Amino acid sequence: MSQAQPEQAIELLLRRFVPKPERAFAALIERGSAGTTCAFSRGLSEESAQSLLLSEAEHAIVQQARMLTLEGASIDDSSLVAGLTQADRAKIRTLHLIAVGEPSQPIGVFATTALYPTGASAGRQASLAKRLVAGVTARLRGERALREREAELRLTSEMLDLRAVADQRYGNPVGLIEAFLAALAPKVAADAAALFLFARDGSTPGPAVARFGGPEVPGVSARWKQYEETLARFAVAVDRPRAIDAKELPRYGIESLMGSVLLLPLRRDDQVIGVTVLSRGKPIPLTPMEQSLATWAAEFLAHAIPRVLSQAVFERQARQDGLTGLANRREWDRCYSAAFDEAFRTGAPVSILLCDLDRFKVLNDTFGHRAGDETLRIVARTFQDQVFRTRASDPALIARYGGEELAVLLPGFEAAGAFRIAEAIRQAVQETVVSTDGNELRATVSIGLATFPAHADSAEVLVARADMALYEAKMTGRNRVCSAGPLDRPAPAERPSSRRTVRHDPSLFK
Template sequence: MHGLVSILAQLEGVLSGTAGLLALATVCLFQHGIHVLQRQRSDRNSARILGEVKSLEREVMHLTRDKMITRLENVVLREILTQNDPERGYAVLLKRFIPDTDSGFAAIIRLDRSSGTVFEARGLSDESLEAFHIDTHHLATLASGSPLVLEDQPLRKSQIYASLTPSDKRKASRIFLIPVGVGQELCAVLATTQLLPTAAPQAEQLDLSTRLMSCVAGSLKQLFTLEHHTHQLRSTREMLELRSIADSQSEQPLRMIERFMVRLAQITGSERASLYVLPKEGAATCKALIRCGVQLPPGVETRWFQHEDTLSSMGQLYGQVTVFDQLHLKRVGVDTLMQSAVTAPIRHKHRYAGLLCLTRRQSAAPLPVDLELITWAADVLSETIQKSINFLQMERQARQDGLTDLANRRTFDLQLAREIDSVQQGLGLECSLLLCDLDRFKSINDQYGHQAGDLVLRETAQILREQMGKIRSGDRALLARYGGEEMAILLPGVGITGALRIAEGIRAAIDSHPFAVESALLTVTISVGVATCPLHASSPEALISAADAALYEAKSAGRNRVCCAQEPTAISATGVS
């Protein structure tokens, strides 16, 4: 610079005028150009340094965030894996994702075969938990190891969204699905409305969530396997217990089946259990053979039985093990009391033989292990039902008259003694007895033969059953063939006024009924003697004598009439028919 000044001084002395000024301007421009070049070089250096600084800042920020995410990942994994109770660990994990259940929800869905069950959940209502279902095509995508983000139209069209209650839908502007395992090892899915950490970009959140679930996949699968083995062990133990009941030889078959069903209901968490069987080969519908379980109030019990009958009809139609949830129950007309039910068909030698029905008021769906047990129980019952039917047939033959299907004399005598004893002990107020005898029955046998007489007896027994079905206390009445053409009707809880009214109804029904014998229509009449304990007698023998005396009076007065006992005195009826 000093040299330049010296040069300029010399030029100033040499040059003058216009030429001197021009030279001076040239020198100034040259000096300015040098300054501009130096400034540009300085700016470029500054920009380069600033860029390097910003790059370093970004790297530091990324490193800091990575470190924070890694630390969070380690903390979360430590929280999960250090819990004494594994399930508690996964509850802690879901709380990390959903701190506030009012704003979101999360659930770990265990994949069982082709379906899924909620293993652990947070922020979901019971109704959503029961119906929660992941779309099959979403599972195929998740099996590749890639997470899914459902939002807008795809979310609203999904089965997951459809399974949510309105309040849960309001929490779900988007749902993230994170696979637990890959391919054939896919054992569960994390469904959550929020990801970790809150302030991180979504891509990093998905990456962290995927890594977390990948880390716990092994332990979660081991837990599922352990639970499966535990359930199998429990199921085996329960099957052995039920089998021991089914193989019991120390009690009647019906009592054994009832104990079997009560225990099955307890094991599966059901409140009631019912067994339906076909009353005879070729029958179209099943009839309830056994109903058991928790005690219900009378009004509720009647309605519950009606619902069971409806489920029996539907189960028979479906022909397979069927689970009825709330929606399914409403569709078949069961809209009160029950919230869940299972029906299982019973087959004997590949033919439909009956149905098992288990019901409860809670809406929780039965576990797969419970469905397996119910299916097994239906198979076991198919073996025992036939034994029970054979036993009932033998018992029925021992208790009933072979011609009329009414109770036989021995059954009548035993029941009469029990009812009179009940009255004497104050457990029953009164008990009436009707002795009925067909008028001039011997003439039917003599004129038309014994087969015609048997037909008249069978039709008379059917008329008596129909008449008993019309009275309120008919379910307690006992109809018996007392001997020959004589029949007895025991009416517990019925006084003399009611007994006389019933007897008159029977007399009128017989009198108006045309009996078709061969090509003729016969008019048959009946005489009835009525007596009541304790009004006319206080012992079985005395009550029979009183009713027999009243019957003798009806015969003597012209037949086809009802007479009431006057006093507890036996009167011989010899010679009157």
């Protein structure tokens, strides 16, 4: 049997049920190992057909009943209508779901908004519909087997292409990963791909080790990257591939830009060491073949290139604080210098926050260093949660500045915007409870803020002004945010010779 024969039979079936596609629709929804997909349709827009899904529970109900007719509220409760456009949703008055295949060997579900012949009794229409669907079942099995063989051949070909990319020589390990992601993304129709590695304790992923694609508009690009980082933090607890559709994304604070995501954990020696985030702008899930290729690619990265990942881990750990997972002081100095130079060149603002945990020495002396370490980790995570909710035009950086001091770099932020972020951090830390060794501890933080060009005209003076503001926050009662100057106009810059000259009372920082 040629491939055209089953397709012609299915097209004929669709035309019988939907002679006027502007008024009704019908679709064959196939179920495979990766879920359901719309294999054939008539009367549906391309967007609806690509988004058409049927939950596993609803599929099982239809297979058991052999045919279901949905009306009224039951239509809204069906998983099938969730991805339809408004125009296609308006075509539904009654929705008929007919099982395709035997219960022991299900193929899927035939969905139609119309039965025929018009004017016949409901019983006769239902009986005819089931016979017509049964009549094409054998052809569907043959057509499905053919498509599966073609998909296997294509999958093998795509794997060989990706292996060829990995076999090439690159100047550094990260370059190999970037090239691999650049080759993978278009093969699975992803708009962006990013690879994150987890900290040594299996938590707190930092910035992406490598990424490809995504929007090119600066503000939109920064927001997309923040969404990727949010998803990577969630993926710390994910040990198998996880697809997230448009309905789920708002749970992670993603209300726009992204339409579907696939999280691919990187496993090595029974340990999840990182995650690859594949994302699309449109609310269209990956096909089973695309998911299979993406899953293989993640396994290939984690197992077939251990040297690459080990080197990437090493390079990342060289930039990361081992306790908190934040950037370390060396990485802060590098990023701060680059951000200030860019701000000085373009005239754009840049703000910094210098933050110090209040009475941290007392906490350490009273509850022990383990409680102090756990407090620092929890506070660092609180900082990340608050900063990553902002609308920065460039990515923010959070670093462990030294001891119990943290620092936040906010490119593109005027003083007023930076103050709002600082206040959100202060309040969130104040409300955070740290549970350790049977104790429930609370911490507070004092924050000094300074902005270029409003408060300083050089990188060194900007840090000194933020340090002076931090000292003021400590002197005036702790657990507060102080600015180096007014939030709405420039202030004259002062030039203390070093950071120590502004710390008159060391006991304030204990």
